[in-house]
Amino acid sequence: MALWEQCVNQLKAELTSAEFNTWILPLQARVEGSLLRLLAPNRFVLDWTRTHYSERLRELSQRYSQGRISEIQFEIGGFERRASDRALEGQMRGGEADLAARRAAANLNADFCFETFVEGKSNQLARAASIQIARNPGATYNPLFIYGGVGLGKTHLMHAVGNLILASQPQARVIYLHSERFVAEMIKALQHNRIKEFKKTYRSVNALLIDDVQFFAGKERSQEEFFHTFNALLESRQQIVLSSDRFPREVPGVEERLRSRFGWGLTVAIDPPDLETSVAILHSKASLLKVNLPEDVAFFIASHIRSNIRELEGALRRLVANAHFTGRPITLDFTKQALRDVLVAQDRQVSIENIQRTVAEYYKLRPSDLLSAKRSRVLARPRQIAMALAKELTRHSLPEIGQAFGGRDHTTVLHATRKIKSLRDTDPGIAEDYHNLLRLLTL
Numbered sequence: 001m002a003l004w005e006q007c008v009n010q011l012k013a014e015l016t017s018a019e020f021n022t023w024i025l026p027l028q029a030r031v032e033g034s035l036l037r038l039l040a041p042n043r044f045v046l047d048w049t050r051t052h053y054s055e056r057l058r059e060l061s062q063r064y065s066q067g068r069i070s071e072i073q074f075e076i077g078g079f080e081r082r083a084s085d086r087a088l089e090g091q092m093r094g095g096e097a098d099l100a101a102r103r104a105a106a107n108l109n110a111d112f113c114f115e116t117f118v119e120g121k122s123n124q125l126a127r128a129a130s131i132q133i134a135r136n137p138g139a140t141y142n143p144l145f146i147y148g149g150v151g152l153g154k155t156h157l158m159h160a161v162g163n164l165i166l167a168s169q170p171q172a173r174v175i176y177l178h179s180e181r182f183v184a185e186m187i188k189a190l191q192h193n194r195i196k197e198f199k200k201t202y203r204s205v206n207a208l209l210i211d212d213v214q215f216f217a218g219k220e221r222s223q224e225e226f227f228h229t230f231n232a233l234l235e236s237r238q239q240i241v242l243s244s245d246r247f248p249r250e251v252p253g254v255e256e257r258l259r260s261r262f263g264w265g266l267t268v269a270i271d272p273p274d275l276e277t278s279v280a281i282l283h284s285k286a287s288l289l290k291v292n293l294p295e296d297v298a299f300f301i302a303s304h305i306r307s308n309i310r311e312l313e314g315a316l317r318r319l320v321a322n323a324h325f326t327g328r329p330i331t332l333d334f335t336k337q338a339l340r341d342v343l344v345a346q347d348r349q350v351s352i353e354n355i356q357r358t359v360a361e362y363y364k365l366r367p368s369d370l371l372s373a374k375r376s377r378v379l380a381r382p383r384q385i386a387m388a389l390a391k392e393l394t395r396h397s398l399p400e401i402g403q404a405f406g407g408r409d410h411t412t413v414l415h416a417t418r419k420i421k422s423l424r425d426t427d428p429g430i431a432e433d434y435h436n437l438l439r440l441l442t443l
C-alpha cells in the first residue's frame with residue numbers, strides 16, 4: 001500500500017470521523033525523495049493540521065517509509081487530482097462523502113449532534129421536541145421555537161436537528177442560517193438582481209433552521225421576505241425551527257404578524273443547567289478533547305460557572321491548554337490557579353446586590369423594598385425570587401443570603417427557594433419571570 005494511504009488509514013482509526021473528514025481527507029500528499037509534501041486546500045486547514053497533526057504525521061510517515069521520509073512540508077495548493085486520490089477518498093468516505101457535502105451545503109456543523117448533547121432537566125423538553133421533529137419533519141410541531149439565554153445550547157440543538165434529518169433522509173434539503181446571515185444574503189440577492197433565486201432557494205427546503213431571530217429587529221424588508229418564506233414552508237408542510245433569546249411574543253422590533261406566527265407551533269425553553277448537568281457536560285467535553293477530568297475538578301468548575309455552557313466550555317479549554325503548555329497534571333489546585341481570572345470575572349458578574357437591583361427594576365420596586373421587613377404580597381414574591389436567584393447564581397450560603405436580605409433567617413431563604421422552585425412548575429407567569437431574570441443576570 002502506498003505510504004500516504006497507510007498514514008490515512010492509521011489516522012482514520014485514531015481520530016473521530018469529524019476530525020478525520022475535516023482535516024485529513026482534504027490533504028493531498030506527494031513524496032519527493034526524503035520529503036513528504038502535504039497540500040492543504042486553504043490556510044485554515046493548513047494551520048490546523050500543521051499545529052495538531054504534524055508530529056503524528058512525521059512519526060507515521062517515518063514508520064511506513066521505513067525511515068526514508070525525514071521531512072514534512074505543509075503548503076497551500078492542490079495538484080491535479082489523480083485517479084488514485086479520488087479512489088482513496090471514495091473508499092474512505094463511502095456514503096459519508098455525500099453526507100459531508102450535504103452538511104456543508106446546509107451550513108451544519110457535524111459536531112453539534114444529539115449524541116454530543118448532554119440531557120438535563122434544563123433542556124429535556126427542548127431536546128425531546130427537537131428529536132421528535134427531526135424524526136418527522138413538518139409533521140408534528142411547526143415551527144419549533146427554542147428560546148433561552150446566551151450559550152445554553154440552542155444552536156447546538158438546531159444543528160442536531162439538521163444533522164439528523166440529513167442523515168436519515170438522503171433526499172432532504174436543509175438550510176441552517178443565523179438570522180443576520182439571512183438578512184445579508186437577501187441584501188446581496190437584491191443588489192445582484194437575484195431575489196427570485198433567493199426566494200426559490202429558501203422556499204424549496206425541507207427544513208429551514210433560523211438562529212437568533214431577535215436579530216431581525218428593525219429589518220423590515222427581511223421580515224417581509226421571511227414572513228412569506230415562513231408561510232410557504234408551513235403551507236407545504238416543511239419544517240421550520242427558530243431560536244431566540246426570548247419568548248416569541250417578546251421578540252422586540254419584529255412585526256406582530258411574524259411574532260404571532262413564531263408561537264404557532266411548539267415553544268420550548270432551555271434554562272441554565274443545574275449542577276449535575278454542568279458536571280456531565282464538562283465530562284463529555286473533556287472526553288471529546290481526550291482529557292481525563294478528575295471529578296473534584298469538574299465539580300469545582302461547574303459550581304463556579306453556573307449560567308452559561310459556552311463559558312463552562314471556555315474554562316475547560318483554557319484549563320486543558322494551560323496544563324498542556326506547562327506539562328502539569330490537572331488537579332484541583334492547578335485548576336484554581338489556572339482559572340483564577342475567569343472565576344474573579346464570574347464572581348463580579350453576579351453578586352447578590354446585582355440580583356437585588358435587577359429584580360427590583362424588573363418588578364418596578366426599589367432594591368430597599370426587597371430588604372425591608374414588609375410582607376405584602378407585591379414585595380414578598382419578588383423577594384423570594386431574588387433569594388432563589390441568589391442561591392442559584394452565587395456561591396453564598398443560605399445564612400449569608402438571609403443576611404443580605406435585611407438580616408433574615410436562613411430558613412426563610414430555604415423556604416423561598418423551595419417555594420419558587422415549585423411555583424416555576426405550576427405557575428407559567430412565575431416561570432417566565434424567573435427565566436427572564438436569569439437571562440438578564442447572565443447575559
Ligand SMILES: Nc1ncnc2c1ncn2[C@@H]1O[C@H](COP(=O)(O)OP(=O)(O)OP(=O)(O)O)[C@@H](O)[C@H]1O
Nearest residue numbers: 116117118149150151152153154155156281309310
Ligand atoms: N446540553 C449540552 N450538552 C453539550 N454541550 C452543550 C449543551 N448545551 C450547550 N452546549 C455547548 O455549549 C456551547 C454553546 O452552545 P450554543 O452555541 O448552542 O448556545 P446558544 O444557546 O445558541 O447561544 P447564543 O444565544 O449565543 O447563540 C456549544 O459549544 C455547545 O456545544
